[in-house]
Every structure is written in structure tokens, then in C-alpha cells.
Amino acid sequence: MTATGGGPALHGPDAADPADNDGGSRATPQSKAPRLRMALSLARVEAALLVRSVLVLAGLLAGALVIWFLLRSAEPLWWNVGWRIGGGQLVLGMAVLAAAQLNAGRARRDAMADLYASFPATAGTRTFAHLIGLAGAAPASLLLIGAAAVVIQGRGAIGSPSIAVLAGGLLLVIAAGAAGIAIGTRFAHPLAGVLGALALFISSAPTHLASGGGIWLLPWETFQDQLGWLPGPLAGYPPAGAHAVELAGLAVLAGILAVAVTIGRVRARVNLVAAGILAVVVICFAGALQLRPVPTAELNHLVTEIADPASVQHCTSGSEVRYCLYPGFGRDLPSLEAPVNGVLAHLPARPDQPLTIRQAALASFDGTFTHGHPNWQVSRWNAQLQGAPGTAATVSAIYLSVGSWPTAGGQLADARFDVALAAAGWAVHFPLPLVNGQPCVPLNQAREAIAIWLAILATHPPAGELQDGLRGPGGGIAGTEVSSTMVRTWNYPGLNANYLVGVVPQFTAAGYVLANAMTSLPEQKVSQVLDSAWTTWLNWHTTDAQLATALGIPMPTVPGFPVPGPGVRIVQRDQGNAPQNPVCTS
Amino acid sequence: MHQLSPRPRLSWLPGLPLLARYITATMPWSTLLTGCLAGTVFLSVLVHVAGTSRGPLDQGTVRLAFLPAVAALAFLLRIPFRPLTQATPVPAWVAPAGHLLLAAPVLAVTCWAQLRIMVQTIPPHTIGHPPAVYPVIAQLTGWCAITVAAGVCVDRSRYADLGGAVAAPVSFAAIALAWYAPVTSRILTEPPATALGGTTAWYAIAAAALALTCVAMRDRWHRYSRHRG
Numbered sequence: 146m147t148a149t150g151g152g153p154a155l156h157g158p159d160a161a162d163p164a165d166n167d168g169g170s171r172a173t174p175q176s177k178a179p180r181l182r183m184a185l186s187l188a189r190v191e192a193a194l195l196v197r198s199v200l201v202l203a204g205l206l207a208g209a210l211v212i213w214f215l216l217r218s219a220e221p222l223w224w225n226v227g228w229r230i231g232g233g234q235l236v237l238g239m240a241v242l243a244a245a246q247l248n249a250g251r252a253r254r255d256a257m258a259d260l261y262a263s264f265p266a267t268a269g270t271r272t273f274a275h276l277i278g279l280a281g282a283a284p285a286s287l288l289l290i291g292a293a294a295v296v297i298q299g300r301g302a303i304g305s306p307s308i309a310v311l312a313g314g315l316l317l318v319i320a321a322g323a324a325g326i327a328i329g330t331r332f333a334h335p336l337a338g339v340l341g342a343l344a345l346f347i348s349s350a351p352t353h354l355a356s357g358g359g360i361w362l363l364p365w366e367t368f369q370d371q372l373g374w375l376p377g378p379l380a381g382y383p384p385a386g387a388h389a390v391e392l393a394g395l396a397v398l399a400g401i402l403a404v405a406v407t408i409g410r411v412r413a414r415v416n417l418v419a420a421g422i423l424a425v426v427v428i429c430f431a432g433a434l435q436l437r438p439v440p441t442a443e444l445n446h447l448v449t450e451i452a453d454p455a456s457v458q459h460c461t462s463g464s465e466v467r468y469c470l471y472p473g474f475g476r477d478l479p480s481l482e483a484p485v486n487g488v489l490a491h492l493p494a495r496p497d498q499p500l501t502i503r504q505a506a507l508a509s510f511d512g513t514f515t516h517g518h519p520n521w522q523v524s525r526w527n528a529q530l531q532g533a534p535g536t537a538a539t540v541s542a543i544y545l546s547v548g549s550w551p552t553a554g555g556q557l558a559d560a561r562f563d564v565a566l567a568a569a570g571w572a573v574h575f576p577l578p579l580v581n582g583q584p585c586v587p588l589n590q591a592r593e594a595i596a597i598w599l600a601i602l603a604t605h606p607p608a609g610e611l612q613d614g615l616r617g618p619g620g621g622i623a624g625t626e627v628s629s630t631m632v633r634t635w636n637y638p639g640l641n642a643n644y645l646v647g648v649v650p651q652f653t654a655a656g657y658v659l660a661n662a663m664t665s666l667p668e669q670k671v672s673q674v675l676d677s678a679w680t681t682w683l684n685w686h687t688t689d690a691q692l693a694t695a696l697g698i699p700m701p702t703v704p705g706f707p708v709p710g711p712g713v714r715i716v717q718r719d720q721g722n723a724p725q726n727p728v729c730t731s
Numbered sequence: 732m733h734q735l736s737p738r739p740r741l742s743w744l745p746g747l748p749l750l751a752r753y754i755t756a757t758m759p760w761s762t763l764l765t766g767c768l769a770g771t772v773f774l775s776v777l778v779h780v781a782g783t784s785r786g787p788l789d790q791g792t793v794r795l796a797f798l799p800a801v802a803a804l805a806f807l808l809r810i811p812f813r814p815l816t817q818a819t820p821v822p823a824w825v826a827p828a829g830h831l832l833l834a835a836p837v838l839a840v841t842c843w844a845q846l847r848i849m850v851q852t853i854p855p856h857t858i859g860h861p862p863a864v865y866p867v868i869a870q871l872t873g874w875c876a877i878t879v880a881a882g883v884c885v886d887r888s889r890y891a892d893l894g895g896a897v898a899a900p901v902s903f904a905a906i907a908l909a910w911y912a913p914v915t916s917r918i919l920t921e922p923p924a925t926a927l928g929g930t931t932a933w934y935a936i937a938a939a940a941l942a943l944t945c946v947a948m949r950d951r952w953h954r955y956s957r958h959r960g
Contacts, residue, residue, distance in 0.1 A: 199890075200900065207904060214911060240900065247896055335896035336762050339802045340769055342900075347773060347795055353781035353788065 183266050184274045191278025195244060195322075196285075204240020205285045208233035212293050215367075218556055218642065220477075220548045221297045223304035224378035227311055227385075228370065230293045234314035235349055235365045237289060238321030239342035241282045245322040246338030249275050249329025249403070269408035272330055276400045279322040286318040300552040303473045304378060309385035316392040317365055321345055323399035330406045357516035361388055361435040364395075370513055373548040376450055376457075376471040376506045380443045382514065387434035394428035438517030444510070448526050451506045452533045458504065464489055466568075469503040477550050480557060484565035487603025491672065492572050493679040498541040500571050502564070503534060505544040505646045543567045544646035551644075555610075559639030562604045566637055567645055569599035574683050575650050576731045584651040585729035586627045586634075590685050591692035593656035595675065597637075598663045610638045611661070615654055625651055626725045633703055650729050658701040659689050666696060685730055742820060750821065754829035759807060763834055766803020767841040770796040774848050787852040790867050793845050798903070800841050801874050805882040805902060806895030807834055808948070817951060824948035831879065842871055866926045866933075870919075873933035876940035878902040883947040909936075 195201055212233035216226060247254075249272065252261040261271070290311050321342075328341045348354065349365050360366040361384055370383065401421045405414055450457050450471070460469040461478060466485055468478055481502060489495070509530050515523040534542065543564065551557045573592035576585060587593035601611070614636040616623065623634045633654035663671050674695050681687055693700040774796040777788065808827040810816055816823045846864060853861060882898040890897045909915045918924055918932045 199897070203900060203904070207907075243896060243900065247893065334762070334806075335893060336765065336803060336806050339805075339896060339899045340766070340799055343769075343798055343802060344773075347798070350795060353777050353792065 180270060184270050184277065187266060187271060187274030188277035188280070191248060191275055192281030194248060195241070195278060195281030198244040200240045200244040200247075201237070201282060201285055204237040204244075205289060207240070208235075208237035208289050209292065211236045212289070216293075216297070218549075218551060219373055220550050221300045221302040221552060222373065222375075222548055223297070223302050223306050224375060225372040225548065226293070226297050226302065227307050228372055228383060230290060230311065231314040231317065231365045232367045233289055233293065234286060234317050235345065235367070237282075237285055238318045238364075239345050241279075241285075241318050242321040242325035242328075242342045242345060243335075243338040245275065245279065245282075245325030246329035246332075246341060247335060248278075249326040250333030250335075250337070251329075253333035254335070267408075269404060269410075269413075272326065272403050272407040275326045275329075276323060276403065279319055279326070282318050282322050283315065286315045290314060301476050303476070307378075307385055309389055310383070313385055313389040313392060314365075316389050316396060320364075320392045320396035320399065323396045323403065327399045327403040327406070330403045357512035358436045358438070359516075360513055362391070362432050364392070371507060371511065374507050374546075375447070376504065376547050377473070379439065379447055381437070381439045382443075384435045384437070387431045391428055391431035391435065394424050394431060398424040398428065436517070439514055441518065441522070444514060444518075444526060448529050452529045454503060454505070454534060465495070465499055467499065467501040467503075469501065471504050471506075471547065474504065474547075474550075477545075480550070480561060481545075481564060484561040484600075484603050485568045488565050488568045488572060488599045491599055491602050491668075493672070493676045496541075496572060496574060500568065501542040502568075503542055503544055504547050505534065506547045508533070508646075541571065543571070546643055546646050549642065549644050556639070556642065558604065558606060559610075559642060560644040562600055562606050562637065563639045563642075563644045565600040565603040566596065567649060569596035569603075570649065572596070572599065574731065575729060583726050584649060586625065586632065586651045586653060586726045587656065587685070587729040588627050588632060588653060589655065589688050589690075590729065591682050591687040591689055592685065593650075593652060594659035594663060594689060594692060595682055597635075597652065597657055597660035598671070600637075601660060601664055602668065606638055608661075611657065614638065614640075614657065623654075627728060629725070651726055654703045655689055655701075658703055659693060662693075662698055662701050663696065666698070671696065685728075746821065747825075750825065751829070754826055755833065757826065758830050758833050759809075762806045763800075763803050763837055766799045766801075767837060769799040771841060771844055771848070773799070774845050778848060778852055781852075787854065788849045790849065790862060790864075793849050793867065794870070796845050797842065797871050797874070800838055801871075801878050801902065802895070802899040804834065804838070804875055804878045805885075805898035807831065808879060808882045808944075809886055809891075809894050822949070823951070824945075827883070827948055838875060842868065863926050866921060866930045869930040869933040869937075873937045873940070874902070874906055876937035876944070877905050880940040880943045880947070881905070883944050887947050887950050 212230055215229040215232050219225065219229075252258050252271075261268075266274070294306065324341060324345070325338055328337050345364055349363050349367050355363055355366070356369070360369045366383075372382070375382075398421060401417050401424060405417045405421070408414065408417075454469065454471070458469040458471055459475065460467050462468075463482055464486055466482075466489070468481055470477060485500070485502065507530065509527050510523065515526070534544070545564075549560075551560050573596045575587065575592070575596065614623075615633070623636060624631050625634050626632070635652045635654045635657035637652060674692075675682060678695070682692065690700050774788070774792065777792065777796075781788070807830050810823055810827055813823060816826070846867070850861070878898065881902045882895055885891065885894060885898040885901070909919055916924075919929055921929045924932070
């Protein structure tokens with residue numbers, strides 16, 4: 146048992162040490178020094194308990210898992226990653242809050258208030274020690290930041306970390322701990338700490354609590370910002386410095402409340418009230434700073450970056466394909482070139498129009514960017530963004546979604562396949578990504594199987610993953626309606642990850658099974674067949690059966706839809722009352 | 732070692748009506764009601780703050796709002812003075828089992844109230860059917876069962892003193908893992924799981940958790956608290 150334990154102001158038999166009731170006026174330097182030493186000694190014990198608390202260690206693990214979950218599929222952009230690390234700190238903060246509440250409520254929970262009152266340390270000193278002991282939560286928080294930073298840097302992070310954002314995460318943990326102590330000094334039941342932790346979580350999780358600039362007032366907003374879709378850091382988004390000040394103010398205010406509950410001296414309480422008012426003023430000031438609009442000049446610059454990417458993107462040409470990427474994203478180039486070159490290497494002839502692969506960012510601004518700006522200004526920005534290259538259909542460009550390009554693993558393989566398929570689509574003259582429209586379906590068109598075959602040859606994805614595309618969500622059969630006929634569809638790997646901007650053609654199951662059959666043939670034989678009549682194969686009237694005949698293989702059969710009845714469910718990509726998909730005819 | 736004399740297994744049954752009064756009196760009502768009310772009040776505040784400008788509340792918000800009630804459940808099954816209780820003719824598990832039975836209707840009412848609050852935010856004449864409620868009820872039942880099992884297991888461990896303070900985070904971690912882990916989310920999260928499939932899976936989990944609860948509550952082995960140096 147340690148000699149600490151917070152608790153409310155004790156009276157009568159529970160009265161604290163007389164030194165706590167001397168009004169402070171008669172305290173001599175000689176008496177203050179031992180009290181400070183005592184508080185520091187107790188704080189050291191409390192910090193040690195917090196460092197090895199099971200709850201804090203579990204919170205550290207959970208926080209790491211949350212960071213991994215938030216960042217596993219995202220491109221490691223520091224202006225986004227820094228804030229996501231704060232999401233993990235939020236979880237760690239919940240654990241620290243619960244642990245701190247347990248520590249602060251220890252004396253009353255164990256019915257030991259009388260015993261603690263007999264100790265030399267007063268309740269106020271013990272609470273003060275608890276607050277200083279929150280330093281014991283800092284190693285876990287710093288470890289979380291450090292480990293995340295190492296992993297992110299190892300994945301080739303773009304940009305540089307913001308100290309203010311990372312410090313904000315640390316302050317969040319400290320503020321949560323201070324809140325836990327404030328709760329524990331008043332409510333000793335462990336449920337109070339758990340509810341406090343839940344309140345911290347719930348204040349940041351739902352999207353109904355705040356909108357616009359108000360999201361930055363939450364302890365740590367997690368789901369409403371657009372940081373992951375920015376091509377670079379944007380000043381004032383998030384207002385990290387002001388948010389750190391707000392969290393520091395909240396930590397101080399919680400600490401003041403905790404001490405105020407436990408001390409009995411009137412004069413000290415008056416001082417605490419004054420300090421509390423000051424903390425509230427600081428919090429309000431920081432809140433006002435966070436509600437300031439994002440600077441117009443910054444948003445103008447961002448709109449220019451998105452609407453006129455050529456002015457800022459670095460373009461590289463290779464194999465007559467232009468790759469245009471935002472500054473700092475050059476590390477993505479090799480992983481883009483490889484699948485495209487793989488497709489080009491198997492092409493009998495290239496289209497006349499050269500291919501451009503370009504990054505595209507946000508299509509519109511939401512309230513988190515535009516709060517505080519006049520409507521006409523917002524309309525102008527959105528009109529400019531509507532004219533951005535990524536939002537208009539073109540036949541010779543593939544647009545990559547900024548921030549979505551993965552760095553490794555199966556997701557990178559999927560993304561490479563998607564780019565290869567889009568490049569193959571360009572090669573066989575598919576209409577390239579449509580935006581805000583229905584995807585066309587290359588129904589019974591030989592060029593569809595050729596495009597899939599090219600993409601498979603270029604990237605060699607696992608056969609099982611390709612086969613999975615025949616199944617719809619939930620294991621059903623995927624299909625769509627074309628020309629009043631239900632057609633079984635094939636969803637390529639990474640379809641739902643939105644690595645590309647816009648809507649690509651909806652591939653059919655028939656096209657995939659034919660392409661799969663083509664991969665089992667000698668590559669040279671298929672190439673000869675394609676070479677011999679390339680123009681014919683590109684014609685959208687040329688059917689799968691004609692291609693199969695030319696290759697000397699029977700047309701693979703595609704199982705039809707089961708007879709509708711109980712338990713049969715047809716899943717479409719676009720749920721709802723969407724119109725029928727058109728046939729790709731260009 | 733003492734050898735207890737065997738007694739008829741169900742000899743305590745006739746005294747059950749008398750026990751009911753004490754079980755009701757020892758029920759931690761304030762803990763349970765605090766948890767239930769906290770979530771419901773939060774949901775009401777959300778309705779007030781959000782208004783109609785940010786769209787109706789969804790089932791995800793109800794799930795969040797039910798978490799405090801789930802947390803309170805973790806504190807419910809504590810058996811105080813277990814060594815003493817085990818020496819009485821009435822089995823030690825009768826009191827926590829009774830508490831659990833008393834808590835069930837309170838939790839059901841909380842769930843009903845929160846779903847009602849959610850439904851009230853959906854504007855009338857909305858096109859399309861609202862999502863089915865039965866998968867949410869199954870899910871919340873599963874959450875409660877997991878929490879009860881965690882609470883009972885912690886009560887039989889060296890962390891019994893902290894009880895729900897350990898059991899609640901453990902339950903939340905288990906729920907989060909079940910929700911987000913790729914393997915389990917395919918079965919439990921809709922989509923990709925179907926409403927019927929998810930419901931079946933959650934009720935299966937609830938049944939397994941309750942079985943574990945029964946085993947843990949009947950466990951008579953005394954675990955000593957850890958040595959504190």
C-alpha cells in the first residue's frame with residue numbers, strides 16, 4: 146500500500162493535517178520545503194504506479210492498435226499521420242483517465258480515509274502528488290509517438306511532423322489523467338472513471354456533436370477532417386497550436402478542481418478559484434483561435450493546387466507516359482511505372498493519344514475548410530474545384546486519389562493492379578474514368594477480357610483474390626442490370642479502396658473468366674492472336690466468343706443467377722434506385 | 732484442510748422467496764441506473780445539439796450511447812465476502828445471478844428508450860425503410876453477455892478488487908476487436924455480414940458468454956490476491 150490517496154476535504158475525525166488549515170499565511174519556508182519534498186516523493190510513487198498500471202499498459206497497446214487501424218491503408222503523409230497519432234493518444238488517455246481515477250479514489254474506495262488522514266501528508270498534498278505523478282503517463286504517450294513515428298518514417302513518410310500536433314497528443318493524455326484525478330477525488334467508485342473515459346471517447350467519436358470549425362474544439366476530433374485528402378500541409382488546418390493550448394488549459398482546470406475539492410483552506414480555495422478563472426479564460430481564448438477561419442490565402446493556394454495541378458505537380462515522362470505528382474510524392478513513381486510498363490510491354494499497338502497519370506485531390510470543400518468565409522467565396526472555390534482535371538472525364542488520363550496510395554503489402558498489390566487495369570483500359574479504348582455518372586459495362590466485348598489479361602500479366606495478382614471478385618458483399622453473387630438484363634459482374638481487387646478517382650467500367654464475370662482462361666495459354670500464342678487483328682479486337686462489336694475461337698479455346702461458362710426465391714439476394718455496387726448501366730460503346 | 736459435509740444440492744431452493752428481498756436490496760441499483768441514464772442523457776443531448784441540421788441519428792450512435800450501460804453491467808456481479816458467502820447453505824452464485832435477472836429488464840428498457848430517441852430524429856415521410864432493429868438488439872445483447880462474462884471472470888481473478896474497472900475495458904477491447912478484426916467483422920459487421928447472419932452470430936456469442944458466466948460463477952476455488960510488497 147502506498148501512502149497516497151486523494152479524497153475530498155476531510156472534516157472532523159477525517160480532518161487533514163493542521164498544516165492544511167493554517168490559511169497559508171503562517172507557513173514558513175522551512176515548513177513549505179518539507180511539504181514540497183513530501184509531495185514530490187509521493188508523486189514519484191504515484192508516477193511509478195501509473196507507469197506499470199495494467200490499465201495504462203493496455204491503453205498503450207490499444208492506442209497502438211488504433212493508430213495502426215487508422216493508418217494501415219493510408220499513405221503516410223505527416224500532415225495526416227500526426228493527427229491520427231492523436232487518435233491513439235485519445236485511447237491511451239481514456240486508460241490514463243480510468244487509472245488516475247482509481248488512484249485518486251483509492252483512500253475512499255478502500256474505506257481508508259481515516260487512516261490516510263492520520264498520515265503527515267494532507268489530502269491536498271496527496272492530490273497535488275497525484276497531479277505531478279501524471280508524469281508517469283508521459284512515457285507511454287511518448288512511446289506511442291516514437292513508435293508510430295519510426296514505423297511511419299520506415300514506410301517512407303511524406304512531409305515532416307508537426308511538433309504542435311504531436312505535443313497536443315501528449316497534452317491530451319495529461320489532461321485526461323488530470324480529469325481522472327478530479328473525478329476520483331469526488332467519486333471513488335470505479336464506474337466514475339469508466340464513464341469519464343467513455344465520455345472522452347464519445348465526445349470525439351460521433352459526427353453529430355460538432356461541425357465546421359467546431360470539430361477542433363472536441364478533445365480530439367477523429368473522423369470529420371479531410372487531412373488525408375490534402376496534397377500538402379495547410380496552415381491552420383488543424384489549428385494545432387491553439388488546440389494544444391486548449392488541452393493544456395483543460396489539464397490545468399481539472400487539476401485545480403481536483404485540488405480545490407481536497408483542500409480546506411479558504412484562502413487557498415480563493416486562489417484556486419482565481420487560477421481556475423484564468424484557466425477558463427485561456428481555454429476560451431484557445432477555442433476562439435480554433436474557430437478562426439482558415440486563412441483565405443491558404444485556401445486560395447490550395448484551390449490552385451487542386452484546380453490547376455500542372456502549376457505545382459512535377460511531371461516525369463517514361464515510355465511515352467507522363468506521371469504528374471505533387472511535390473514530395475516522387476516516391477510513388479516506381480510503384481506506378483512498374484504496372485503501367487508491364488501493360489505497355491504486352492501491347493501490340495498503343496493508342497494515338499498519350500497517357501497521363503496524375504494525382505487529384507479534393508473535389509470540394511466542406512465546412513471544416515470554409516467556416517467563417519462568405520458564401521460567395523465558398524461558391525467560387527467550389528466552382529473552381531469543379532473544373533479540376535480530376536473531375537472531368539478524359540480519354541487519356543488516369544487520376545490517382547491523393548493520400549490513398551498504399552506503401553506495401555496486399556494493398557499496394559491491389560493498387561498496382563488497379564492502375565494496370567486502368568492503363569489497359571486506355572490501351573483497349575475504354576472510356577476512362579467517368580465521374581458522377583453510371584459506369585458503362587463492356588458487355589460481351591472481347592476487349593474487356595484483353596484488358597483484364599493485360600493487367601494480370603503486368604502485376605500477377607493472386608488468383609484467389611481475382612476469383613473473389615465474382616462474389617458480392619456478404620458472399621452473394623454480384624450482378625448489375627444492363628439493357629434490362631441482369632449480368633453477373635466481376636469486382637477487381639481494390640475496387641472499394643478508391644485508389645483511382647472516378648468510375649471505371651463495370652467489368653463482367655464473363656470477361657474475367659475468359660481473361661483467366663487466356664492466362665493459362667502460352668503468352669506468345671495470345672500475343673500472336675492479338676497482334677494479328679488488334680484493330681478488330683478493339684472494336685466494341687467483337688465478342689468474347691470470337692476471341693475464344695481465335696485463341697482455340699471454348700468460351701468458359703459463367704454460372705447464371707439462381708432462380709429467385711428465399712435466401713437469394715442480388716447485390717449491386719450501387720444500391721438503391723440507380724438507373725441501368727449503359728454499354729461501353731466508344 | 733477442512734472437509735465440508737455434503738448437503739442436498741437444492742436444499743436452498745425453498746428459501747428463494749426470502750432471498751429475493753435481500754437480492755433486490757443488495758442490487759447495485761445506483762451503478763446500473765447511472766450507466767443506463769448516462770448513455771440515454773448523452774443521446775438526448777446529442778438530439779438537442781445536433782438538431783435536424785446534421786441529419787438523423789443512426790444506429791451507430793445508439794451503440795455508442797449504450798456503452799455506459801454495458802460498463803455499469805461490468806460492476807454488477809461482484810460477490811462480496813466470497814469466502815464467507817461460500818460457507819452459507821445458499822450457493823454463492825445465487826446473488827449475482829439474481830442481480831443479473833434484475834438488471835435484464837432495466838437494460839431492455841434502456842435499449843428501447845434509446846432506439847425510440849433515435850427513431851424520433853428520423854423525419855416523417857422519409858423515403859425507404861429504416862434499417863432493421865433486430866440486429867442491433869442482438870448486438871447489444873452480445874455486448875452485455877461479453878461484459879457479464881468478463882466481469883465474472885475478473886471477479887474470480889487477482890483483480891477482483893477492481894472488478895468492473897478491469898472488466899469494462901476488457902469487454903470494450905473484445906467488442907472493438909470483434910467489430911474491426913477482419914476475420915470476425917465478416918461475420919459480425921453488417922455489411923459484409925447479412926442482418927440475419929450477424930444476428931445469429933451475436934446470439935451465439937451471447938450464449939457462449941453466458942455459458943462461461945455460469946461456469947465462472949460456480950467456481951469455488953479461492954484465488955489469493957497478489958502479494959503487495
